[in-house]
Amino acid sequence: MAEEEDFSSLPLPERFTHKNWKVRKEGYEAAAKEFDKAQDESDPTVQEFIRDAGLWKGAVADSNVAAQQEALACLCSFLQIAGHQGCTRTRGSTVGPIAEKALPSTRPAAKQKALEALMLYIELDRPDPVIEELLPSLSHKTPKVITATLSSLIAIYHAFGCKTVEPKPVLKLLPKVYGHADKNVRAEAQNLTVEFYRWLKDAMKPLFWNELKPVQQQDLEKLFEKVKEEPPPKQERLLRSQQAAAAPAGGNADAAEDQGDDEPVEIDLEPEYEAVDVMPKIPKDLQERLASAKWKDRKEALDDLLKAISQPLIKEGPFDDILRSLAKAMKDANIMVVITAANCVEAFAKGLRKSFAKYRTIVMAPMLDRLKEKKQTVTDAIGAALDAVFMTTSLSDCLSEILEFMAHKNPLVKLEATKFLIRCLKTTREAPDAGEVKSISEISTKLLADSQETQRTAGAEVLGTLWKIMGDRSMQPHLEGLDDIRKTKVKEACDAAEVKAKYKPKSAAPAPKAPTAGVKKAPPGKKPAPKKTPAPAAASAPVAEPEPQAPPPSQPRPAARAGGLPKPGQKSGLTAPSSLRPPGKPGVGGIGRGILPPSVTSPKRAEPTLSDEPTPPPPPKPSFGGAGRGLTGRPLGKPPPAAPSDATPIATPGSSSLNAADSTKLDDLTIEVERLRRANEEVRSERAKLTSQIHELQNQNAQLIEDHTRDVLSIKAKETQLVRARSDAEAAEATVQSQAREIERLKRELSRQVRASSPAPVDVSEQIYHDLGAAAVNGVGGAGVGNGGALRYDSGLGRSSRSYVRSPTGDVGKENLERPLSRTKLSPPGMEQRARKTASGGSGGSLDMLGRKSPSVLSQGSEGSGGLGAAGSRSGSQLGGEREGVESWKRAAEVTQNLKARIEMMKAKQGLTRQ
Structure with a gap:
């Protein structure tokens, strides 16, 4: 018993390092009670543990699991009261031991307290140091430590989100974890990857996806399908800095979360590369080879350039001449040269990134103009280069050139430029302003009346994508002139569009407060009460003038004229209403013009002339003297100075009448402006309809001209064929005649030969x-005959002989x-x-x-x-x-x-x- 009393009397630091685990456990419990009693971090006990941060290293890694559990609970109590200073001083000594000894604990309560301690370290300062301390545990030789660390990372990213906690360091280590032999480690790695997918979607894949095995990719795709339809995740815990920023806005963390729900998560997932100087690798004779007359030489030069600049990150250099040569190559007659030049532009844009923006004006126009090429391979290469160039700039920088080529006379250029604008609207993170929306809507509306179906579809997709970004209120004025069929088509494109930007109307700046505090504003949503004109104090002139009329109740009361001076022709004997004067300050007469004190400002500077906020009716005006007295009703003493808090602009006598007239005139002008605006809109819509009709007629005329030209060419071709047929017929006829003559000649020759070889007719x-x-x-x-000889008969004169050969029979x-x-x-x-x-x-x-x-x-x-x-x-x-x-x-x-x-x-x- 005596030993126990001695243990309890020991100082807390000594009890933290005692060799007996029971003493240590009791010391942890006692310290936790002291931390809970402390009012702030200036408490002596808290400061003692802040200064001696090494005490926590042994506590969280206590060999006894029961004592370790109490030590982790004590650390959580300490962090809640120690604040930022206690977090930064003890973080380096505790996070590593927590990951190695506390997170793999067999006690669920100890694991929960260890995870809560990590959350507090992140909440009190920032998450990066904690993540850096946890990453070495992913290479631990014990699978249980790796599994516990992965589980803690899942909880951290689930609570704080990938926007608060940087995901890239962990994503880079995932392939190594997927190659672990332990199945539990691989399972936790899959769970962590799914948690990343909930926040990042497919944007995380470039960092590690290609290093995984195909089987692992297939398994992950199946897991992604389960969470793909889930709503976007929300940040459950906020940092202390986020809580402080959310306090003025909503007073609690929920307001901050609700405020950031609609904002897209912008996370930089680009891999970190070291910039490479490519200038030494570029061929020295590049310009000479690009000027060669042989297209193979030009293509080989561009291939060498592409090989030199194919780097993830390029160091800035003097690339102006090279980019001009690439822009010139866009006009090359050989499409292989054009494709390679577009690939070079894409490599430059991806390598230089934001530094490429200054070269945009050199290459964008030639690439857009070359989109007239019918080869799909050429348009694909140029389109990829244009997308890479756009990522280095913004929509406002590229919009003017895109709209110019959307009105190009070549249909292919117009169509490809429209498709490029659609891709820009889908990838931009900044919504266009009102002027840009108007320009895009006007040219897209013209495309809806085009004769080609592809052009009309592209125009509808532009309007639909813009509608998805800007919302119904901003796009409704630009869609009024469309018929129901076209509006339905635009709505379908809007529903199918996926954009990254979302237009948020800027909240109107609050009106500058007047230095006076006498005028109260009516609560919003209530109509102002009708105003009554105060009765004049006295009439100095014998001629009675009509009493000024108050403005109508629906119109705001105009402010008084600046300087408090009446206009010529006004009656100066009327005093201003008391609601527009400081308390106790008399009106200023027409004879002795009042001089405004320095503290009183002009009503025009105090409040806008046309204010939508009604003014309550003024209190009854105090009277000075009799009703029929003019100047005698004014005090002769110097008016007392107005209080600074109640300083109110002084209105001149008779200003209510003039202000009412001005208000009436302003109302008339406003009505006239609205009428003119409506007329202008009608004229504009009518003009748009007429323009669309003109375009349709022009297209029909062009089609008719084309048909006529085709018919004329067909007729000429038929005539040419007819002439050729006639000439062929004449030639055939001549051939037939010659053959006939030849036949006759052959007949005569044959007859002669027959007569020569056959006997002549004998009578x-x-x-x-x-x-x-x-x-x-x-x-x-x-x-x-009996003599056996032959008898020859000779004519003698004719020298002809006939021989008769006797037959063997003698006949x-x-x-x-x-x-x-x-x-x-x-x-x-x-x-x-x-x-x-x-x-x-x-x-x-x-x-x-x-x-x-x-x-x-x-x-x-x-x-x-x-x-x-x-x-x-x-x-x-x-x-x-x-x-x-x-x-x-x-x-x-x-x-x-x-x-x-x-x-x-x-x-x-x-x-x-x-x-």
Whole structure:
């Protein structure tokens, strides 16, 4: 018991380091009670532990789990009272041991207190030092420590959000954690990644996604699907600095959270790179190679440039000439050169980042102009380069050039420029101002009346995206002139658009407060009460003037004229209402003009002339003297100075009447302005409709002209074909005629050849003569066959010879009579006649009716030939020859018919038959 009393009497620092865990535990409990009793951080006990921060290192890492739990609870009590100083002094000694010894504790209460201590360290100062102390624990050799650290990081990011706690240091270490062998570590890493996805969505992927395995990516995508439809997360705990900033706005943390709900989370997730100087890597002869006449040389030069500047971060340098050369390359005739030049511009924009903004004017216009190229690869490369250039600037910088090319005469340029504007509106984080909205809306409305469907769709998408950014109130005036169909199309584009900017109307600056405190403002939402004009104090002139009329209740009361002086023609005997004068200060008459004291300001400087805030009716005006007295009703003494807090502008006498007139006139002018504005809007809408009709008519006219041109060209083509057909027909006709002449020539030649090779026509008498002569010869020859020789008959004169070859049977005459007689080429018909005459003995005998000679002649001829044979044999031969001559004539006729048929067959084979 004595030892226990001694332990309790020990100072707290000694009890914190005692070797007995019970003493340490009791010391932790006693210290926590002292911290709870302390009023602020200036308490001696608190200051003692602030100065000796090493005491906490052993406490949070106590070897006894029960004592450690009490030590963590004591640390939380200390941090709540020690404030910023206690946080910064002890943070370096406690965060590491907490991560290594307290977070992996088996006691849930100890783990909860350790996590609360980390939260307090973040809340009291800033989260970066705490995260830096926790990151080494992710490389610990014990999987349990890594798992506990990941769990604490999940809780920290869930409570404070990625906008308050920088996520990049943890994201860079995620691939290493995913490669751990322990499945619990990998599971906690997935949970932390899902928590990051709730805040950052797909923007976090470039930092670590490619280093994960495909299986891990697939598993994470499945987990992302579950939280993709959840509402955006909110920051649950605020830093002390955020709480202090939220106190004047709403008085509590909920007001600050509600205020920041609509603001997009802007977190810099760009990887950190070191700037690289690319100037030494760029070829020295780049300009000379780009000026080459061969496109391959120009492309190779750009390829070398692209290889040199392909760096994540480029150090600034003199790139003006290079960018001008790239802008010139946009006009190159070869599309490969244009694509490579666009890739170079994109690499420069991504590498230089914000420093590229000064080069925008050099390259943007040439790239937009080159969008007229029909090749999709060219437009894609230029579009990517334009997007990279836009990320280095703002919408206001690029809008004028984009709108200029949206009105280009080339439809392709106009369409691609419109698509570029849509991408700019979706990625910009700054909403356009009223003038820019008007310019965009006007040109987009014109696109809705275009003849091409793609142009109308692009125009509707521009208006829809702008509508999503600006809201209904800002866009309603620009959509009034649209019909229901087009407005529906724009609304559909608005619903489908995803933007990063959100227009927030700037709150109107509060009106400058007047130095007076006598005029009270009516509460908002209530109509001002009708004002009554105060009665005049006295009338100095005998002529009564009409009492001034008060302004209507719906109009605000105008302020008095500056300086308090009446205008010419006003009655100066009327005093100002008491509500516009300091208490106890009399009105200033027309004779002795009042001089405003220095503390009294002009009503025009105090309040706007047209104020929407009503003024309560003034109190009754005090009277000085009788009712009929003018100047005598004024005090002769010097008016007392007005109190600074109640200083009120002095209105001149009769100012209410003038102000009422001015108010009436101002009302009339306001009505007139509104009428003119409405008329102007109507004229503008009518003009827009007429302009759209003109555009439609122009498009129709252009279409008709194009159709007419196409028809004319078609007619000319048909005429050309007709002329060619005519010339071809004439040529074919000439060819046919020449072929016909050639055919005739071939026919004549063939006929000549046939006549030369065939026997000439023989008359009947000649044939009969031949038959008779042949019979006689055969008769004569029949007698000499027995000798076995051949008989030759020579005409003598014609030198022609006919040979009769006897057959083996000895029937020479029959064989020769059956054979058709043919005339040799060397014995013309005349020679044969002379030969026959000679053979007949040269006698003057005549032929009979059938062309046969008389028997006497034949006998004479036979005798003249040598007397071959007897007379009986000659007469038999004569009779046989007559019979055979008739048959030979018939055979000759048949032979002639056969020859004609052969000739016709030969002509048919050669294609020479007559048509």
